[in-house]
Amino acid sequence: MLKEFREFALKGNMIDLAIGVIIGGAFGGLVNSIVNDLLMPVIGLITGGIDFSNMFIQLAGQKQTTLAAAREAGATIAYGHFITLLINFLIIAWVLFIVVKAINAMHRKEQQAPAPKPVPRDEVLLTEIRDLLAAKK
Template sequence: MGMMQEFREFAVKGNVIDLAVGVIIGGAFGKIVDSVVKDLIMPVVGMVFGKLDFSNLFVVLGDIPAGVPRTLTALQEAGVPVFAYGNFITVAVNFTILAFIIFIMIKQINRLKRQAPAAPPEPAATPEEVLLLREIRDQLRR
């Protein structure tokens, strides 16, 4: 019973729930970024570099059976080993864009946070000579 109680306390702590929500939102956000890269950015990049479709860049590592078209999908379905470096380029661009978006978001959040007003600086310590002069002055006034 003790372990179940500990697990329940752990599972309902705010940090665990926040993490779960973050993972779910992150997964959905990742799909949005994938779509932005795949449907918006990569076609433009491909057009600039000679109408390349990066997702279909690959090197065949095995023998191609007769009658199998030389497309990535057909080769993978036929079980032919392929080095799909175009897919890697797409994923790397996805990561770079996602990292940049998160950087911008964190930068804006930090900028919008209210900063606590700075505490007034403590006055500098009065030198001993000044303290002695004040003491003499006060004694002379009496």
């Protein structure tokens, strides 16, 4: 049973999946940085300085000025965090769409490439005769 498990764990597909998960995690960190460090400041500037990460609705307790304080005070809906995650999702979905589109375009080019025409038998024979004559000289 241990041998079967080792064969399963070391199959190419399993290793490819593990590499994909690791790269996906790194990609997620990259997207978070793009959203939080590049896009959100621009969106904040366009919207007049709105900070999405601190947007919330206080459901219980006294009204608070920061999200952390509102969460300590009671039930809070942090919809600003949701907006940030939605932007992350849209960026990831867009990048994956572009990648899949590029892969599909490469597959179409491979399928459309004409197969090499088979060489007629008489040309093959003539080539062999030429090579034999050249070898005798």
